[in-house]
Amino acid sequence: MFGQLRLVHDTLQMQGDSVVVTANRSERKLSNVTVPVNIVNAKQIQQTGALRLTDILKEQPGLTMTSGFGAGVQLQGLNPDYTIILINGEPLVGRTAGVLDLNRIALGNIKKIEIVKGPSSSLYGSEAMAGVINIITDASTSIPLQASLRYGTYQTIDAGVNNAIATKSIFYQGFYNYFTTDGYSIRPNSTSRVTTPIERYSINQQLKWNLSDNTNLAFGVRVTDEKIKNDISVNNGGATITSSGNENNTDQNFNLSLNQRFSNNLKTSFRGYFTEYNAKQDLVTLSGDPYYDLLNHRFQRVENQTDWNVNKRLNFLFGAGAVWEGVKSTRYDSEKVRKNNSIQYGFTQLEWTPVQKFILIGGIRFDKNEAYASAFSPKLSALYKVNAKHKIKLSVGEGFKAPDFRQIYLDFTNAAAGGYSVFGTAQAQQVINQLALKGQIGTLYDSYYQLKALKPEYSTGMHLSWDYEPNANNFFSVQFFRNDISNLIQVQQVGAYMTGAQIFSYLNIGRAYTQGIEVEAKHKIYNHIIISGGYQYLETGDKDQIDQIKAGKVYTRDANGYSKLLSLSDYVGLPNNSKHKAQFKINYYHDNGLFANVRVMYRSKWAVNNTNGNEVFDKGDEFANGYVSLHTSIGKDYKNGFTTQLGCDNITNYVDAANLPNLPGRTFYATIKYQIFKK
Amino acid sequence: MKKTVQSIALFIIVSTSIIACTKSDTATVLPVTAVTVHDIPADTVVGLSAQGIPITNGKYTFYSLEKNAIVPNTDSATTKWDIAFMATRIITNGGTSGTGLGGAFVYTGLFDGLTSIPTDSVFKTDNAPTSYAITTGSGKGWYTYDGLNNLITPLAGRVLVIKTASGKYAKMEILCYYKGGVTLPATASDADKLNKQRYYTFRFAYQPNGTKTF
Numbered sequence: 038m039f040g041q042l043r044l045v046h047d048t049l050q051m052q053g054d055s056v057v058v059t060a061n062r063s064e065r066k067l068s069n070v071t072v073p074v075n076i077v078n079a080k081q082i083q084q085t086g087a088l089r090l091t092d093i094l095k096e097q098p099g100l101t102m103t104s105g106f107g108a109g110v111q112l113q114g115l116n117p118d119y120t121i122i123l124i125n126g127e128p129l130v131g132r133t134a135g136v137l138d139l140n141r142i143a144l145g146n147i148k149k150i151e152i153v154k155g156p157s158s159s160l161y162g163s164e165a166m167a168g169v170i171n172i173i174t175d176a177s178t179s180i181p182l183q184a185s186l187r188y189g190t191y192q193t194i195d196a197g198v199n200n201a202i203a204t205k206s207i208f209y210q211g212f213y214n215y216f217t218t219d220g221y222s223i224r225p226n227s228t229s230r231v232t233t234p235i236e237r238y239s240i241n242q243q244l245k246w247n248l249s250d251n252t253n254l255a256f257g258v259r260v261t262d263e264k265i266k267n268d269i270s271v272n273n274g275g276a277t278i279t280s281s282g283n284e285n286n287t288d289q290n291f292n293l294s295l296n297q298r299f300s301n302n303l304k305t306s307f308r309g310y311f312t313e314y315n316a317k318q319d320l321v322t323l324s325g326d327p328y329y330d331l332l333n334h335r336f337q338r339v340e341n342q343t344d345w346n347v348n349k350r351l352n353f354l355f356g357a358g359a360v361w362e363g364v365k366s367t368r369y370d371s372e373k374v375r376k377n378n379s380i381q382y383g384f385t386q387l388e389w390t391p392v393q394k395f396i397l398i399g400g401i402r403f404d405k406n407e408a409y410a411s412a413f414s415p416k417l418s419a420l421y422k423v424n425a426k427h428k429i430k431l432s433v434g435e436g437f438k439a440p441d442f443r444q445i446y447l448d449f450t451n452a453a454a455g456g457y458s459v460f461g462t463a464q465a466q467q468v469i470n471q472l473a474l475k476g477q478i479g480t481l482y483d484s485y486y487q488l489k490a491l492k493p494e495y496s497t498g499m500h501l502s503w504d505y506e507p508n509a510n511n512f513f514s515v516q517f518f519r520n521d522i523s524n525l526i527q528v529q530q531v532g533a534y535m536t537g538a539q540i541f542s543y544l545n546i547g548r549a550y551t552q553g554i555e556v557e558a559k560h561k562i563y564n565h566i567i568i569s570g571g572y573q574y575l576e577t578g579d580k581d582q583i584d585q586i587k588a589g590k591v592y593t594r595d596a597n598g599y600s601k602l603l604s605l606s607d608y609v610g611l612p613n614n615s616k617h618k619a620q621f622k623i624n625y626y627h628d629n630g631l632f633a634n635v636r637v638m639y640r641s642k643w644a645v646n647n648t649n650g651n652e653v654f655d656k657g658d659e660f661a662n663g664y665v666s667l668h669t670s671i672g673k674d675y676k677n678g679f680t681t682q683l684g685c686d687n688i689t690n691y692v693d694a695a696n697l698p699n700l701p702g703r704t705f706y707a708t709i710k711y712q713i714f715k716k
Numbered sequence: 717m718k719k720t721v722q723s724i725a726l727f728i729i730v731s732t733s734i735i736a737c738t739k740s741d742t743a744t745v746l747p748v749t750a751v752t753v754h755d756i757p758a759d760t761v762v763g764l765s766a767q768g769i770p771i772t773n774g775k776y777t778f779y780s781l782e783k784n785a786i787v788p789n790t791d792s793a794t795t796k797w798d799i800a801f802m803a804t805r806i807i808t809n810g811g812t813s814g815t816g817l818g819g820a821f822v823y824t825g826l827f828d829g830l831t832s833i834p835t836d837s838v839f840k841t842d843n844a845p846t847s848y849a850i851t852t853g854s855g856k857g858w859y860t861y862d863g864l865n866n867l868i869t870p871l872a873g874r875v876l877v878i879k880t881a882s883g884k885y886a887k888m889e890i891l892c893y894y895k896g897g898v899t900l901p902a903t904a905s906d907a908d909k910l911n912k913q914r915y916y917t918f919r920f921a922y923q924p925n926g927t928k929t930f
Contacts, residue, residue, distance in 0.1 A: 479846075530855075533853070537852060537853055539853070539854070590824075591873075592826070592871075592872035592873025592874075593872050594872050598891040598892060598897070598917070599827065599828075599889065599891070599919070600826055600827060600872040600873045600874070600889060601826065601872075602826070602873075603872075645902070646862070646865065646901075646902045647860075647862070647869070648867075648869060648899055648901075648902075649869070649872060650859075650860070650869045650870050650871045650872035650873075651871070651872045651873070652855075652860070659901060659902060694903075695902065695903045
């Protein structure tokens with residue numbers, strides 16, 4: 038009974054004054070946070086029928102899902118490489134081509150997801166360039182047992198169990214999830230399934246031991262194991278090679294923390310974290326040739342953070358840590374040898390509240406890296422509460438993204454596609470020199486002589502937002518953002534073999550920007566219905582390309598196929614970015630437990646392919662069509678602990694196999710859940 | 717049929733200009749007209765091996781810019797052809813490729829904008845297999861190759877400036893590498909990408925009077 042009341046409250050809250058931990062690395066009320074934050078709570082996740090992290094993120098303002106190398110998230114126009122994904126503050130590793138597949142994360146025991154927009158490297162270091170997505174698991178022990186089962190189109194089954202035990206000083210919470218889908222094929226007459234048959238197990242165990250009133254020890258384990266039956270067709274010089282086999286990805290995280298509260302104003306925590314991601318592809322082609330690919334990424338970290346409330350006006354936070362990480366891969370010179378990097382870092386943040394209406398936060402972090410150049414990340418943000426209804430936030434910060442292991446250590450020659458090679462910067466010059474001694478190098482470009490240790494990629498981000506909350510039933514917010522990115526690491530041809538085959542490596546050469554406006558609005562009617570909407574307008578561009586266009590050096594083609602000069606007004610910026618994105622949702626919840634929702638998502642066209650003979654994306658290139666997708670679900674929370682839910686995703690059955698492989702056609706599902714409430 | 721008409725027209729221009737030359741010492745500059753040629757095969761795929769590797773005949777298609785016509789392979793050792801195509805490689809009748817005075821270079825700019833060949837231009841000749849007057853390779857000569865989608869796209873703003881077998885000048889813009897004159901979409905079938913490739917559509921202007929102006 039108690040649980041029911043809590044649910045009602047969760048569902049109908051507006052922006053509310055929830056607690057945010059990600060923005061300041063310390064618990065703060067949302068009303069005192071100086072940077073743009075979105076919070077998705079457990080109830081929203083459940084009522085949306087979302088199973089994996091991708092399902093829920095794609096419905097959030099400012100976020101777009103990408104589909105190469107798994108489902109990644111693009112934040113305010115920046116690619117998946119530039120957003121750090123945390124679980125309870127600890128980073129997930131194991132990216133393929135910069136993309137962390139968000140399907141890895143089951144949502145069954147998630148308390149909330151916090152999305153912080155804007156560079157946050159001053160607190161989180163590398164990858165926190167576009168923003169931070171922090172997934173906070175539910176460690177509460179108020180529900181001793183909960184079980185859920187869902188069945189849906191494509192033989193999709195999701196089964197989950199949560200259990201919790203609490204004694205006076207020990208709190209345990211466990212989560213088990215099994216997910217399987219048969220995959221689906223949206224290309225007519227094709228045996229190639231867009232999503233291949235997948236089986237995933239996820240286990241999460243959390244244990245907290247209160248040693249005293251002021252000291253606790255927490256231990257957590259999270260394991261995800263997925264098996265993907267992989268039937269892939271590869272086009273090789275016009276010939277199609279079909280191979281089949283299995284892909285096995287394992288993600289393991291262990292964390293241990295000791296938290297000590299010295300007084301109400303001073304606390305510290307020591308955290309240790311170990312994570313390993315192992316991805317293995319073991320395939321055999323139809324002609325019997327084996328294909329084997331391995332990626333293993335290990336990440337270990339120790340960290341201390343201290344929060345000191347100096348006085349009512351001053352809050353001080355500081356910390357330091359060390360990271361050891363290493364990657365083994367078949368794509369490096371030897372899969373037996375782990376390539377390592379170590380990082381030492383320190384950070385501090387000062388929060389100053391001179392008057393109640395005004396909060397100013399300054400932070401700085403320094404990351405010293407063994408394998409590449411060090412990075413220095415400052416950030417300044419401020420909040421001004423004009424009055425009870427109006428709030429203005431401004432933040433300016435530096436973000437960085439370390440070169441990844443592939444850019445430093447890759448040693449890859451594609452024998453199939455013309456014999457081209459890609460060498461990481463660590464050994465590119467050395468390897469090419471050796472090849473030259475053997476007489477295999479035909480030409481070396483100027484770029485070869487520019488090769489040196491890579492620097493991180495940098496961004497400077499600025500966010501200005503205005504929140505308007507006239508009363509408890511209405512919320513409106515508008516946000517302007519701009520990110521300037523420099524030192525972008527790009528693949529560059531550095532030479533050619535005698536055979537003419539190209540040799541590539543990486544250089545810090547690119548410059549780009551993203552800018553736009555984000556609008557959000559919520560309105561509550563009759564205490565039962567919340568109508569909410571979001572819209573993002575986005576502009577992006579490659580600054581070097583823009584300079585080239587202005588200088589009259591970029592050409593495109595007219596309707597006859599004849600070349601013409603490209604004008605800046607025909608330039609569309611970076612690929613895979615939609616200018617307009619919007620979502621509209623209606624959520625209904627009644628006190629008797631009945632809930633229903635309708636969600637509409639819109640994304641305008643985006644450039645996917647360069648087809649008119651220049652290296653830039655312009656209006657004459659190939660675009661994916663803009664589209665609308667419509668989703669709904671209806672369900673009921675019963676007083677006896679049962680919840681039933683029926684849902685339909687992608688009601689209009691919009692599919693685009695080439696550009697949206699992660700969007701299946703219309704799917705239906707039914708869920709039943711049972712939870713025992715604490716008496 | 718259309719091509720024949722164009723050839724005749726060109727022939728008339730050629731002959732009149734020769735006559736003009738003989739009559740007076742000053743070369744009369746007649747405006748040259750650009751001609752578009754469609755779907756010239758360039759060693760197209762004829763089948764698949766048992767291993768699924770595409771099979772071609774491995775032969776060039778020779779072309780005369782002067783006559784605006786394909787030249788039979790039996791004339792490959794003559795100066796009857798000016799330019800030849802095999803897959804993405806384009807050769808000119810000179811250097812290691814032929815007995816003519818031919819050569820070429822790739823000019824960055826617009827076809828119509830190139831009204832006269834800059835005086836400091838250097839015509840390169842083929843030196844097979846190391847280098848070609850029209851540079852081979854993705855992004856370096858006249859095309860880019862998109863390995864992900866397996867598509868060849870002619871670079872925009874590239875003009876092939878050609879010295880013919882007889883030492884005359886011509887300019888050429890490659891418009892398409894696929895049959896029908898439209899580059900296939902990324903989503904085209906593998907079969908289409910295989911069988912419709914290696915068909916050139918290009919436009920060119922040939923200056924018969926020996927000057928470097930168009």
